[in-house]
Amino acid sequence: MNILDELAWRGAINQVSDEEGLRKLLDKKSVGLYCGVDPTGDSLHIGHLIPFMMLKRFQEAGHRAHIIIGGGTGSIGDPSGKKSERVLQTMEQVHHNEEALTRQMKHLFGKDNITIVNNRDWLSKIDLLGFLRDYGKLFNVNTMLNKEVVASRLEVGISFTEFTYQILQSIDFHHLWKNNDVQLQIGGADQWGNITSGIDLIHKMEGSEAEAYALTIPLMLKADGTKFGKTAGGAVWLDPEKTTPYEFYQFWLNQDDRDVIKYLKYFTFLSQEEIADLEEKVKTQPEKREAQRRLAEETVEFVHGKEAVKEAEHISAALFSGEVKDLTASEIEQGFKNMPSVEVTAEPKNIVEWLVDTGIESSKRQAREDVTNGAIRINGDRIQDLEFTIDPSAEFDGKFVIVRRGKKKYFLARVK
Incomplete structure (x- = not known):
């Protein structure tokens, strides 16, 4: 099965430039393709993951996957989907994010059929006059203005910096086409304009017969119409x-x-x-x-x-x-991360006093009533003895006490 058929079955194709040409190329040989991400943060989220899952499928099918970590483009910011200008990050923050994203990509993609590059390596070498002479002359402003990502910003305004982002992304595609034998760029639906600009640049610089293709992934919405992720x-x-x-x-x-x-x-x-x-x-x-x-x-x-x-x-x-006894301290940290928590000392204390001091119970009367009725579990054990002493250092490496009140209400006491 051609991988395009596989992607179509998975509902993963939004647009393809010259599908017939791309299909023939994929049937003929191992294709180089890439997807990029700017280091605007130090981690991917699952929204980012969507196009990279498609890249992974190509990699698994034997094609040569490339990832661009956008150290160059990320230092200026793209205008995609934003109603206002991005706040520029410090270069120190950009470099930190680059390193973090590179580690994530290596973990997700392994070592086979994958090349990870940083566009800062070539974009930073282009001087202003070279940029204007070698690339600026090849981009028509009217065409750039009609790209959806730019057109959506014209009413509120867009800086020259973000306006030129599509030129930089086009340079990326040409660089990988020329130096890494990459013929296909994939990305989210909002990247169509930027990707096709790259195809246009390749055709202008290398000739209209140069094989370069675009594939975008649909915007993912949940069944209720809200954005996924x-x-x-x-x-x-x-x-x-x-x-x-x-x-x-x-x-x-x-x-x-x-x-x-x-x-x-x-x-x-x-x-x-x-x-x-x-x-x-x-x-x-x-x-x-x-x-x-x-x-x-x-x-x-x-x-x-x-x-x-x-x-x-x-x-x-x-x-x-409710059987929490076998959890490790690490598992407790994960499982109770978003549950109500209090800080306690390691000092042993009577259960009634401890429940009131932590604020888990509103009064000693209520605490005694809940303990007597069997509504309180400490570290998984039901406690009905009003004289019971809670020792916060006794379990879970002395870091936590887990309290369950009733059937579902959990509290985590963190030992200081």
Whole structure:
């Protein structure tokens, strides 16, 4: 199967320039292709991941994947989808982000059929007069103004800096075409104008027969019409320090039945047969949420590895059952990250006094009532003895005390 057919089945193609020509090229040989990301932050989020999953599919099919870390373009900022100018980052911050994103890409793509480059290496060598003579003359301002990404900003205004971004991205495509044998650029739907500008530049500099193609990914929306990838807490990051593997797992596990098959096609490497089987189970046994569980397992393994899947499942099972005793301190840090927490000293104290001092209970009367009625669990054990002493240093490496009040209300006490 031509990889374009595979991508079409997965609903992953928005636009292709000269599909017939690209299809023939892909059938004929191993193709060089690239996707870029600017170091505007020190981690990718799952919105960024969409085009890079497509790049990964090409890599898995034996094509030569290239990633541009945009140290040059990222230092000036692109205008895509923004209603105002980006605030320029310090070069120190840009360099920090470059290093962090490069580490992430190496983790996701491994070493085979992948080349990671930084466009600062060639863009920084172009002087102003060379830029204007060698490239500026090849871009028509009227054409640039009609590109969607620029046209959307004309009403509120756009700086010359951001206006020239599409020229820099075009230079990137030409550089990789000439030096790395790259014929295809892929990106999000909003990048179509920038990518086709690169094709135009290649044709002007190398001749109209030069093989250069564009492929964009559709804008992903949830079934309710809202943008994919955002939660009440903000973006879902690939950096485990920003979004823990457990949180990452839960994000996928909680997807709507109406969206889960689409996400399985986009974000996993499961076969068409496996996904068809899961689709049937969504229809006939939705309560089992088997498709969501498989989606969570596959995405966490891809981003964080197999051990992270086991850890996330262990935390999920412990919180669901209330059997938290077997959790490690690291797992507690992940699983209770967004739950109510208090700070306590390591000093042992009577349970009633401790519950009131921490604010978990509003009064000693309420604390005694809840303890007596069996509504309080400490570190997984139901405590009904009013004389019980809580020793914060006794479990979980002396770092935490887990309190459960009632069936579902958890509190985390962090030992100072």
